[in-house]
Each structure stands twice: as structure tokens, then as C-alpha cells.
């Protein structure tokens with residue numbers, strides 16, 4: 152039961168701007184809410200009011216012994232209109248970053264996490280190649296403004312999830328169902344990342360900083376055939392894997408744009424990641440061209456299979472493409488009653504610790520309950536409980552467990568017995 156974390160492994164927590172900040176910003180998720188597309192009519196303008204409670208949240212992180220924090224910034228807040236920059240918003244984020252630094256918390260900053268300002272959305276967002284420049288202008292602004300406050304960047308969070316949910320399944324804004332636009336978005340986001348990667352390095356180098364690290368957060372899952380001996384299941388699993396994550400991983404990490412992604416003359420093959428960033432949640436069990444869940448497997452409150460070994464299978468696969476240190480930039484579960492989150496964390500950290508891979512960071516998703524996109528406030532992923540009406544924060548039992556693991560740099564038998572042994576998943 153006992154686990155002693157390897158020397159290089161550090162634990163942290165993750166959030167995203169739209170999911171915690173609140174405030175009425177003119178962005179595609181607020182717009183999606185006004186169109187009645189969020190469960191329970193949850194309003195992203197409420198979220199956890201972090202935009203005003205950031206000091207309190209930072210102190211809570213300190214109290215929980217957290218030293219690494221992956222956070223985002225809201226493009227629509229900083230650039231509410233085309234060619235307009237809100238200097239107060241920039242000053243706000245600088246103050247927050249400075250305060251985190253003073254508390255000894257290092258930041259990994261996400262520039263784009265699913266949310267677009269409405270002016271950009273109305274122009275067709277990432278479906279249009281000519282819109283790439285707007286994203287790059289934003290990157291330039293941020294990197295120059297934040298200077299020494301941030302040295303580690305995630306350019307884009309989960310381009311495959313953004314592209315498929317927004318343009319293929321039509322469940323996220325703008326609600327399209329178009330295969331060709333899905334492919335265009337993935338291709339353009341790959342170009343965005345590579346250009347941003349080069350730009351962040353060159354700006355920071357010209358400012359005299361040598362410690363820059365840049366990557367994109369890659370949402371990966373395992374695609375296994377329901378029946379491995381059934382050729383149809385097998386082929387579907389391979390194809391889904393390639394469409395959803397294989398093609399884009401190759402394009403972004405190595406500049407190799409292969410079918411079905413659009414080839415581009417703007418990018419030359421190379422290596423465009425300083426570390427591998429993996430967001431891992433679940434496995435798909437495949438018997439056709441749609442997501443399936445293995446029967447009788449452990450599941451969370453959203454019905455996602457809990458499959459810790461999948462994290463290592465995915466990490467191993469990506470590490471073979473490009474040998475870089477690995478950060479798990481998101482891993483966590485929807486557990487509304489906090490009934491099995493500690494067990495989930497234990498099982499994932501166990502496989503991480505046993506793997507022969509250079510996994511150096513683990514950021515738990517999420518620091519606190521939050522606005523979970525179309526699930527709104529109904530799906531709780533946090534180590535900290537949020538009472539959305541009063542905005543009261545309470546550290547959950549899993550949050551206590553997380554702190555004790557950080558303090559012990561591992562999981563002792565006593566800790567295992569106290570927090571993990573009695574917990575159970577749904578089947």
C-alpha cells in the first residue's frame with residue numbers, strides 16, 4: 152500500500168479561468184448560457200467568483216501546501232473588443248501572479264482554455280486561417296506583459312476536445328456539426344500552437360530569460376476495441392484514436408500534418424514542445440464510430456470509466472514520439488459526494504510512481520468545484536467544496552488527503568487506511 156514518491160515528482164492543482172472566475176464577460180460560454188444550453192441554467196458569470204476571491208483562494212492553496220498551480224487567463228476579459236486591451240484586467244492578473252509567487256507557488260499558465268471573446272467567435276474563431284493572427288497577438292501581449300512572472304506556458308488546452316465538442320458533436324459553442332470544420336479547427340490550432348511556441352521563446356529570450364518552457368495540454372484517452380478479436384471493433388478503435396488524438400499530436404508536437412489534417416506550407420517539421428502535457432481522464436471502449444464505456448467497469452458520477460493504467464499507456468505512447476519530461480496537467484474525477492476521489496487519486500499516483508517514465512508534475516483537476524462547461528454546477532471535480540450560493544469554500548476529505556500526501560511526499564500505510572481503504576466506485 153505504501154508509496155514513496157520518486158524524487159522528481161511534484162504535486163499541484165489545476166483550474167481554468169472561465170470555470171472559476173465568474174463575471175459577465177462577452178465570451179462564447181456566456182453566450183451559450185444565454186441560449187439555454189447549460190444544465191440547470193448554471194451561469195458562468197457566477198462560477199466560484201475567483202476573480203474577486205483570488206487572494207482567499209491563494210491562501211487556501213498555501214494552507215493545503217500546494218506549490219504548483221496551473222491556471223488560466225480570460226482572453227475576453229483582457230481583450231473585450233477587437234484591438235482593445237483592458238489594462239485593469241492585465242494589472243489584476245499581474246497582482247495575482249505576484250501574490251502566488253510570494254506564497255512560493257509556481258504557475259503554469261494556460262493561454263487558451265476553450266473560451267473565445269465574442270468578437271473572435273463572430274469572425275469564425277479557429278475555423279479560419281486568417282484568424283490565427285488574433286490569437287498570436289494575444290499571446291504576444293501576454294508574454295510581454297507578464298515577463299518574469301511566468302516562465303511556463305500552455306498555449307492551448309485540449310484542441311481536440313474543443314474542436315470535436317464545438318464543431319463535430321455540436322454540444323459546445325458555436326454548436327456546429329461539421330466534419331470539415333472540425334478538421335480545419337484542429338489544423339489551425341496546431342499552427343497556432345507552433346507559432347506561439349516559437350514566439351514565446353523568441354520574446355522571452357529577447358527579454359533575457361533562459362527558463363522558458365512551453366507546451367500544449369493534450370487530452371488523451373485509451374481507445375480499446377470492445378471485442379479485440381472483432382476486426383470492425385479493432386479498426387474503429389484505431390481510426391477514432393487517429394482522428395481524435397493521433398493526427399493532432401503529430402502535427403502539434405512535430406509539425407507533421409497528416410491526413411485528415413490540412414497540410415500547410417507555413418510550418419516545417421521540428422520539435423515544438425519543451426515538456427509533454429497530458430490531461431487524462433478515461434478510456435473509450437469501441438464497437439463503432441462513437442464513444443462507449445466498458446460494462447461492469449468502475450465509473451464516476453458522469454459514467455466515465457476509471458482506468459488508471461490508461462494514463463501510463465497514453466503517456467508511454469506520446470513519450471515514444473518525443474522524449475521530454477512529462478507533466479500530467481489534468482487528472483481528476485466527477486465525484487459529487489467526495490466518496491471515491493481519494494481512492495482515484497491514490498490509484499493514479501500509484502501507476503505514475505511505478506512507471507518507468509519521467510513524470511515530474513501531477514496537477515490534480517480541479518483545485519475546487521467549478522463551472523463544468525455544459526454540466527454547469529452539477530458536476531463536482533474539486534478538492535475544495537464550493538457552496539455556489541454563498542461562495543463558501545470547504546476543504547473536502549480528498550483535499551485533506553492531498554495535503555497529507557504532499558507533506559509526506561508519498562502515501563503511508565496509515566494514510567491509505569484512513570483515506571482510501573473504505574472508498575468504493577460505482578459499477
Ligand code: BGC
Pocket residue numbers: 167170308309312370430481516523532
Ligand atoms: C477540461 C476541463 C474540464 C475537465 C473535466 C478537461 O477535458 O480541460 O476544463 O473541466 O476535462 O471535464
